[in-house]
Amino acid sequence: MRRARRRGRRPEGGWPLMTVDLSVTLSGRTLPNPVMTASGCAANGRELHRFFDVSQLGAFVTKTVMMDPRSGRGTPRMAETASGMLNSIGLQGPGIHAFVEQDLPWLKSVGARVLVSIAGNTAGEFADVAKVLADSDAFDCVVGVEVNISCPNVANRGLVFACDPLSSAKVIALVREQLPRDVPMFAKLTPDVTDIVTIADAAVKAGATGLTMINTLLGMVIDTDRLRPHLGGITGGLSGPSIRPVAVRALWQVTAAMRDGRFQTVPLIGVGGVRSGRDALELIAAGASAVQVGTATFNDPTAPQRVLTELEALAESHGVARLTELVGVAHEKMVIP
């Protein structure tokens, strides 16, 4: 199950070459395939590299980094839930300076294409982090910046930027100013809103060249032996296959709004509950151009690579020449009986 099929060139004289073109262009950067890690679910690369070559992925998405080093929260930081988990890590990380000095150069050295996830306690801090990143030596391995405006773990007076269109737009606009014009910028949205299309609209109008959906859902688990919240942080983020229907719905709604011309069409990166190639295809058919694998990696450290292999086989079985033909395809295949 976890032995990787050899990818890339097939043996000469071997089975027929039916390779699907898996490449995808996201806001001007072409990636060899659409499968990525999810921020916070793959650390910064070294750990997974023991299981598979992280440069094989379309992109490697780093753990959200903020300005200063952060310890994160106390423990317990996680609880298992039905087909998922709850986490409250609290954005533990080394800070952007250590990141650009140690983590990014390592990722570059192994040939990874990197989508760097950034955050801040204030809109200004987001911009400051972006600036340090843009000025760093290894920045040329960066294929985009993912602006995590949706992390529910940051106890920033309980507010989440992505719950409000104005705060979202402000962060995006400030970060945009710090990044070279050709650098793709994805706003990562939370599903915990009444109308995700409004937030998507605001982010795109403010300069996001793409959107990543979805971050975790705000959830909570109570320890029924101790009769108290299970997590040190009380609430946490719900992730895993259990939330996949919410991710598919969010991608569908935003894609439908873009197809209706409500705002400019930008590429979407789908994330939420992807465990198999079939799951990835579900997000793609709903409208995602690329797909991230998060919690499933905890179940199977080779999951991102396996999802890629399975996705390729599935695309082949659907007989398409290019995977991009499947992006949003479900919008065109509805049966109205």
Place this chain on the structure above:
Amino acid sequence: MRRARRRGRRPEGGWPLMTVDLSVTLSGRTLPNPVMTASGCAANGRELHRFFDVSQLGAFVTKTVMMDPRSGRGTPRMAETASGMLNSIGLQGPGIHAFVEQDLPWLKSVGARVLVSIAGNTAGEFADVAKVLADSDAFDCVVGVEVNISCPNVANRGLVFACDPLSSAKVIALVREQLPRDVPMFAKLTPDVTDIVTIADAAVKAGATGLTMINTLLGMVIDTDRLRPHLGGITGGLSGPSIRPVAVRALWQVTAAMRDGRFQTVPLIGVGGVRSGRDALELIAAGASAVQVGTATFNDPTAPQRVLTELEALAESHGVARLTELVGVAHEKMVIP
């Protein structure tokens, strides 16, 4: 596993009588225990009565009924999801007149205490349904009305009443006028909002004597063979254990707001992913005075009764004399290390 433990009086001379008082008073009506069916997951009683005596439950919650008979949607109406399911029934039902003539009298005849779930396409229709109900012969078996302002399946121009505080308040106020003053009225909320506390607040101020949380989450599944939405209704409601952490969080937030005095304290009915007594206790510890069992009934038709038995045993093991001592208990037991 599914053989019911004999409840009620213990054999004379048998093991020590450590019975926990399970009764709970919801807005003036005392129920023998806090376990209920969930609307739409138990039809109107006859079907489950073949598996257990529905009058043993604290209350029986009926399928949401509207003014006229409704066919509901086409099929497929459901998709299985990881630890849950998606449904898009479309509020199929006989209409309130047939309901009060056939279903309610039957529930009364078996001695059930009934929480009647009602809905309407417009705020006015909610009130009309309430009026027919209040004027009906069997109304004395009704221990409350659950106003389903949150069903995401009603394709009423895509709007869900409970996504907006004003629409919610309007429905509640109109229904309130049609019901005798002493009849408890629960507003059933959707979790698909940015801030559920605001909606809860609006519903209580408009006259809801309690709240039921949560209805399903809006979700979607795509059939990856046919590359089209799996459900005839495209999107559907996500339910089952997968969403329990969202239900616990919603109950926690609203309970915390009431404890902080943000609005009047009313009883909460918890619903979302309850499959075992332990799950029920989780919702109770977060703040629910009563608990509904929904999707789990599809896995085990005796689930509501089993949950009650398991909950009783758990309450005993926690050494409480009355189950109500455990309502919201997790708010008092936090460890700040």
Place this chain on the structure above:
Amino acid sequence: MQGEVIATRRVGAYHHLTIVAPGVAELARPGQFAALAVGGPTTGNLLRRSFSIHKVSPSGTYGGTLDLVIAAKGPGTEWLAALRAHDAVDVVAPLGRPFPLPTEPVATVLVGGGYGSAPLFWLADVLRERGCTVEMVLGAASEDRLFGVVEARRAADGVTVTTDDGSAGHKGWVSDVLPEVFERTGAAVAYACGPMGMLQSVTRVAGEHGAVAQVAVEEAMACGVGVCMTCVMPVRDKAGVTKMVRSCVEGPVFRGDRIRWEAFHDGVCGVPADAVGAPRVGGH
């Protein structure tokens, strides 16, 4: 109810399970089904899977047993197919309405598509006990997807086999051979179980020959016991009024001519405009 698998064997493309399920055998009638929980205690698949009851033995060595024929196609059926003797399995049965039996000894035709033949052998025995003659038609995509051809020769007075690819019997569909069977046997009732397309054509051919078709349908079911409303289909009642009825409690056996076949299309089924409570234009 907690059952126990006592035997499991492969039959062509299928898995044949025998389950000890005391109390079920006595109550069950041909055409009823069993709903099984899948995946064990840690499962993420909550919904029960439904299977026609193939046969029952009220008093075996182990107490009453129940036989099912399972095609492994998804996570639940794969889990069931992988069960071994002595594994526990949670069964709710018997469910649904059985095939209605003729009060007179008439000629009957039993038509099974793929594993749809599973409930028909038991039905054939019951019909022959009542003096009916039983002709069987078994169809499938290919030979390995036929179920019970040997058993059919024992249970029926005559057997016709068809496969789409011609790997066994006539090449083609059951509807190709059915007119001849009706003409030859003069059957008054057809009983059928299999894919919807096949049930529709059995209904049509039966109608053309003045016979009644009783068909056992297969609609996706979440509960199997009548509480979830997922398994509905548009069916006319005696008065000709179409309602979206639950196939788990009002079916799975319906009179074929009562089903609104035209509402089914490519895996979806709409609500006919004249059905009770159908969405109005611009309505719900």
Place this chain on the structure above:
Amino acid sequence: MQGEVIATRRVGAYHHLTIVAPGVAELARPGQFAALAVGGPTTGNLLRRSFSIHKVSPSGTYGGTLDLVIAAKGPGTEWLAALRAHDAVDVVAPLGRPFPLPTEPVATVLVGGGYGSAPLFWLADVLRERGCTVEMVLGAASEDRLFGVVEARRAADGVTVTTDDGSAGHKGWVSDVLPEVFERTGAAVAYACGPMGMLQSVTRVAGEHGAVAQVAVEEAMACGVGVCMTCVMPVRDKAGVTKMVRSCVEGPVFRGDRIRWEAFHDGVCGVPADAVGAPRVGGH
């Protein structure tokens, strides 16, 4: 990696599993652990469960094997405990840092609480190969929760047993008997595995006797491979700076005197105010 259970047996309150896992045995060292997926293909329990490696056999009849000792306490461990010979199980191993071994032949004390003794017998063998003397102290709540008392007599130069209820050995805690053991053996290193409270007291008593404690901790882990950041605890580095470090990759074995024990309280662990990046007052 896909492993196969080849033997499973009950030992007191525990289940002892032998798993064929080629390649693991050669790499593993005492103190490392294995992370197992639970529940099979339909499971709703996604996170791996971690277990200390009890022992390894690089070249058994079946290829390399791995032994684990499992206390069934929740859905995952119950599923593992119910596995039978020839069942498949998905294993990632070896993980984490092993017990560091002394370069000189010194006297050592090995302390195990409950199933915490599982990795110690293998460690004892390795230590004795290096000329160390090994004294063992095994403690548990009650006799059935002791693991490996018989094996200890073979593996160690001396064994002391304690139980909370006095059902075997001394009534009391391991910390009650440890001072005497340190005094008698003059041990320079203590190795311990068991509940946090026990590890803390071993660290304290070792310190009081001028010995170093190497303790294998148990913190809830979601991935076991260093990518999720759930398994952290506050540990001082060589320079005395406290960081929240991952116990799966930087542990599970830590020097006891580096762990900030005071941060642990009643099942939760806070971030010490002087830890790197600790929340500021009014901050995150």
